[in-house]
Amino acid sequence: MATTTTNPSNDDTQSSLDVVLQLLSSLTLSHDDAQSIIDVITDQIQAAALPAVQPAPTVVVPVVAPPTPTVQAATLPAVQPAPAAVVPVMAPPTVIVQAATCPAVQPAPAVEPPAVIVQAAALPAVVNHPTPTARSGFYGFPHLPLTEVVVNGETRGQQHYRGFAFDVPRAAALGPFYLITRGSRVGVFETWQRTSPYVLGVSCSSFSRCKSLYDGLIRMLDAIDLGEAQWLP
Structure with missing residues (x-):
């Protein structure tokens, strides 16, 4: 015995569409207005009949922390201090200054200044003007x-x-x-x-x-x- 499976969504859609057509027939509408209303209702019903889209599962990516490098401290050789150098301190040589023998300065002979003879300038004779x-x-x-x-x-x-x-x-x-x-x-x-x-x-x-x-x-x-x-x- 064959079993016929009926999609309940298609039946509901057709029933709703029939109801709408009956209501539109009772209204006084132009042919263009009625066709526009039917197109809108049909689009809404078909959209509702589509199966729901399941969101994609969220993929959890574990964050792996990078390994922390371990720096091994290098073992440095111990620095040996340099041996202290002993510098002998030399005493400066003694400088002996010989006093130069300067010749004795002879005093300059006294020079007698020349005798200056000032001659009296001849002055003009003063003329006494007698009373005319x-x-x-x-x-x-x-x-x-x-x-x-x-x-x-x-x-x-x-x-x-x-x-x-x-x-x-x-x-x-x-x-x-x-x-x-x-x-x-x-x-x-x-x-x-x-x-x-x-x-x-x-x-x-x-x-x-x-x-x-x-x-x-x-x-x-x-x-x-x-x-x-x-x-x-």
């Missing part, structure tokens, strides 16, 4: 020679000092007075009108106003002493 006085109608120094000269129809007094001639004003002159040390005429003159013709237009002329007639005559002698007085063409 009026002589022969002209104002000048009484110790100096006085002559008369005619200049442009006018008689003028002229004195001489160290070979240099210079004009002096009249005794009645009131001033102001001017000293000309470089000009066409040289000396002391009264008023600018009598002075200007001898310096204006004369190249390298030199003149100045005097504080007084006495001041002008003293400065005239100083200019002659210094070589600053000069007659110009």
Whole structure:
């Protein structure tokens, strides 16, 4: 007698599918919607009918610890200390220093310094300028020679000092007075009108106003002493 074995899972699947089809037939659905629902249910039922996949058994691999190497301590030969070397200490030789015989130092003979003869420089003689006085109608120094000269129809007094001639004003002159040390005429003159013709237009002329007639005559002698007085063409 043959025995027929029926898979319970297939029967259940078919029964569930029939129930679903009956429910869908009672609903108002489009053909596409109904087909989509049937496909989804069929896929779910087939997936449930597959046998369960058993997980693979876990393989336990025993971990074997590596053997610990045993290091045998090498037996080293005992180090013998080096024999102590005895170094004899030599005494340093005695150094005998002979004192050098130095010749006797003879003292240097005394040198007499040469006699220095200082000659006194000849100083110029100091000239005392005496007070000018009026002589022969002209104002000048009484110790100096006085002559008369005619200049442009006018008689003028002229004195001489160290070979240099210079004009002096009249005794009645009131001033102001001017000293000309470089000009066409040289000396002391009264008023600018009598002075200007001898310096204006004369190249390298030199003149100045005097504080007084006495001041002008003293400065005239100083200019002659210094070589600053000069007659110009």
